[in-house]
Amino acid sequence: MSKFKQLIFIDDDNPTNVYHRIIVEQSELCEEAIFFEGAVEAYEYFKELVKQDNYILPDLIFLDINMPVMNGWDFIEEFKKLNIPTPLFIVLLTTSLSMMDKERADEIGLIHKFLNKPLEVENLVSLQEECLIKS
Amino acid sequence: MGIFKKFIKFIKTRGVSDNFPKENQLTEMLNIMSLITAAGSFFLLLFTIYYTTDFVYMFLAGMVTVLYSGIIILHHFHKIHEARFYFATIHPFWYVISMLFIGGYFGQDIACCATITICYLQYYKRKKLRNKLIAFNIVIFIIPTIYVGYNDPLFGLHEYPFDEIIVFLCCIGWMSILYFSHEEKARNYIKSLAHKNAELKEKTSDLERFAYIASHDLKSPLNNISNFLNLMEKDLDRKKYNNLNTYLKYTRNSAVQMDELIDGVNTISSSDNGENHMDWKMVNLNETLDKVVMNLHQELKKKNGFVEKKNELPTIRCNEADFIIVFQNLIQNGLKYNESNAPNITIDNKSSDNLINIEFTDNGIGIAEKHFKEIFEYFKRLHNQKIYKGSGLGLGLCKKIISKYNGTLKVESEIDVYSTFIISIPLLEEQQKVGPDTYDDALKLMAPNEVF
Numbered sequence: 001m002s003k004f005k006q007l008i009f010i011d012d013d014n015p016t017n018v019y020h021r022i023i024v025e026q027s028e029l030c031e032e033a034i035f036f037e038g039a040v041e042a043y044e045y046f047k048e049l050v051k052q053d054n055y056i057l058p059d060l061i062f063l064d065i066n067m068p069v070m071n072g073w074d075f076i077e078e079f080k081k082l083n084i085p086t087p088l089f090i091v092l093l094t095t096s097l098s099m100m101d102k103e104r105a106d107e108i109g110l111i112h113k114f115l116n117k118p119l120e121v122e123n124l125v126s127l128q129e130e131c132l133i134k135s
Numbered sequence: 136m137g138i139f140k141k142f143i144k145f146i147k148t149r150g151v152s153d154n155f156p157k158e159n160q161l162t163e164m165l166n167i168m169s170l171i172t173a174a175g176s177f178f179l180l181l182f183t184i185y186y187t188t189d190f191v192y193m194f195l196a197g198m199v200t201v202l203y204s205g206i207i208i209l210h211h212f213h214k215i216h217e218a219r220f221y222f223a224t225i226h227p228f229w230y231v232i233s234m235l236f237i238g239g240y241f242g243q244d245i246a247c248c249a250t251i252t253i254c255y256l257q258y259y260k261r262k263k264l265r266n267k268l269i270a271f272n273i274v275i276f277i278i279p280t281i282y283v284g285y286n287d288p289l290f291g292l293h294e295y296p297f298d299e300i301i302v303f304l305c306c307i308g309w310m311s312i313l314y315f316s317h318e319e320k321a322r323n324y325i326k327s328l329a330h331k332n333a334e335l336k337e338k339t340s341d342l343e344r345f346a347y348i349a350s351h352d353l354k355s356p357l358n359n360i361s362n363f364l365n366l367m368e369k370d371l372d373r374k375k376y377n378n379l380n381t382y383l384k385y386t387r388n389s390a391v392q393m394d395e396l397i398d399g400v401n402t403i404s405s406s407d408n409g410e411n412h413m414d415w416k417m418v419n420l421n422e423t424l425d426k427v428v429m430n431l432h433q434e435l436k437k438k439n440g441f442v443e444k445k446n447e448l449p450t451i452r453c454n455e456a457d458f459i460i461v462f463q464n465l466i467q468n469g470l471k472y473n474e475s476n477a478p479n480i481t482i483d484n485k486s487s488d489n490l491i492n493i494e495f496t497d498n499g500i501g502i503a504e505k506h507f508k509e510i511f512e513y514f515k516r517l518h519n520q521k522i523y524k525g526s527g528l529g530l531g532l533c534k535k536i537i538s539k540y541n542g543t544l545k546v547e548s549e550i551d552v553y554s555t556f557i558i559s560i561p562l563l564e565e566q567q568k569v570g571p572d573t574y575d576d577a578l579k580l581m582a583p584n585e586v587f
Contacts, residue, residue, distance in 0.1 A: 012519050012520065013355060013359070013520070014520065014521060015356075015359040015362075015363070015385045015388065015389060016355075016358075016359060016362075018381075018385060019359065019362045019363065019366070019385075022366060037519060037521060038519055066351065068515075068516040068517060068518060068519060068527075069517060069518065069519070095351055095354040095355050095358060117355075117358055118358060118362050
């Protein structure tokens with residue numbers, strides 16, 4: 001089973017990021033994981049990234065919905081404007097699934113899945129299988 | 136025409152007082168009805184004097200004039216309850232006497248019927264008394280009617296065609312006044328009901344939103360606690376001990392975060408009580424500010440901050456605890472969202488006679504204009520927990536408290552320069568009074584439009 005080359009996590013809650021970092025390490029399914037504590041930082045990162053000639057995109061972006069300043073939906077809107085050619089999939093993480101959120105997610109093509117927090121090793125395993133199928 | 140209107144208004148307002156606001160509408164109605172009846176019977180009296188020598192009739196018509204004028208006079212001397220009682224007893228009694236004197240062609244039946252209808256209104260609260268009066272009216276009408284059916288009235292049968300018409304018209308006048316005042320009352324009821332309904336809808340949807348956000352904000356730290364405990368369990372199984380302290384730290388932090396959130400939610404929901412204006416006292420806001428500054432002494436010292444008062448604050452009628460919360464929140468925010476070496480909060484009193492206007496200005500990080508409305512929403516935060524900790528409840532709470540006093544909380548700001556929070560509360564006349572509260576003051580504040 002091949003590993004994920006790079007995973008990016010965007011969540012304003014520090015303990016959640018710490019936990020996910022540990023989960024990623026324990027899963028041994030990922031070579032590099034980057035954690036952002038805010039959507040603005042993440043967006044700036046991608047903006048700078050696409051200016052370079054050869055850039056590596058993450059295999060998946062794990063995105064929290066409820067964040068102050070710029071929430072998950074705002075991030076996706078801004079991210080879409082960057083027009084990154086390679087299809088990139090986003091997994092939305094939330095503490096509570098609501099029907100409205102699901103419908104909104106379905107409208108946006110980029111979103112691969114909706115998951116409840118926290119991410120567990122099993123989630124990473126099944127996501128990896130799904131990603132292999134997709135590519 | 137103006138004099139006529141003034142006269143009507145004068146009569147209408149006899150007995151109307153601020154002491155019994157609920158009674159005023161009925162008193163006004165009875166005044167007008169009495170005026171109509173007294174005028175009608177006075178007209179009959181004049182007519183009788185001019186065209187006949189029927190002294191019995193003149194006496195009867197004159198007495199009706201006197202009796203109904205008497206109601207207005209009793210009202211004038213504030214004998215409201217006596218006036219109403221006589222209206223329901225003596226006046227119909229006189230009609231009935233007139234039946235015995237000159238027969239039943241005076242329109243007494245219509246008049247007694249109308250009086251009974253008014254009785255329902257006068258004593259709608261005291262059913263037993265009302266029923267007794269109605270029974271009284273029915274009995275005193277029936278008995279003489281039967282008598283006169285078989286015997287001649289005492290002074291013979293007098294009949295004039297026009298007097299029934301006058302009585303008829305007066306009764307129509309009574310019933311019309313009754314109907315229109317009821318229509319107005321019904322409209323007021325419906326308006327106030329619609330208003331209350333809208334308020335309730337808003338409160339319910341607020342509550343739902345609040346519950347959703349609160350449960351969400353509580354779930355997050357709860358999840359963290361559960362996650363880190365899982366990790367601890369796994370590590371303990373593998374006899375790996377070096378991370379345990381870190382896991383415990385995060386667990387504890389999340390517990391504290393939940394605790395603070397629950398405290399905040401509690402404060403907000405408990406600030407809803409105290410709609411009771413009778414708890415309010417005259418409070419010197421300067422003393423309130425001193426208390427708050429003392430409470431925040433440690434925080435101010437730690438950040439080298441100071442609170443400056445430009446001029447004296449007013450004294451207002453309120454619940455002091457409310458303003459302690461507001462002042463404390465505003466000053467704490469000014470201190471917290473501040474990167475200066477010498478954070479300061481300046482308080483400026485710009486109040487006038489009928490408006491309380493107090494401004495809290497800090498030299499903090501400022502707020503972007505697009506966020507001016509958001510910051511007052513519950514749980515709305517503009518920053519990461521890492522940079523500035525907080526639950527996002529402070530400003531929402533302040534705004535809620537101030538709106539209890541019919542006031543507003545607004546903000547003006549420039550990024551990296553300053554923020555000014557402006558408290559505006561309009562002053563009612565009642566606020567200006569110094570001295571003990573009276574029950575009627577509280578009534579006035581609580582029940583502006585009441586029914587009789």
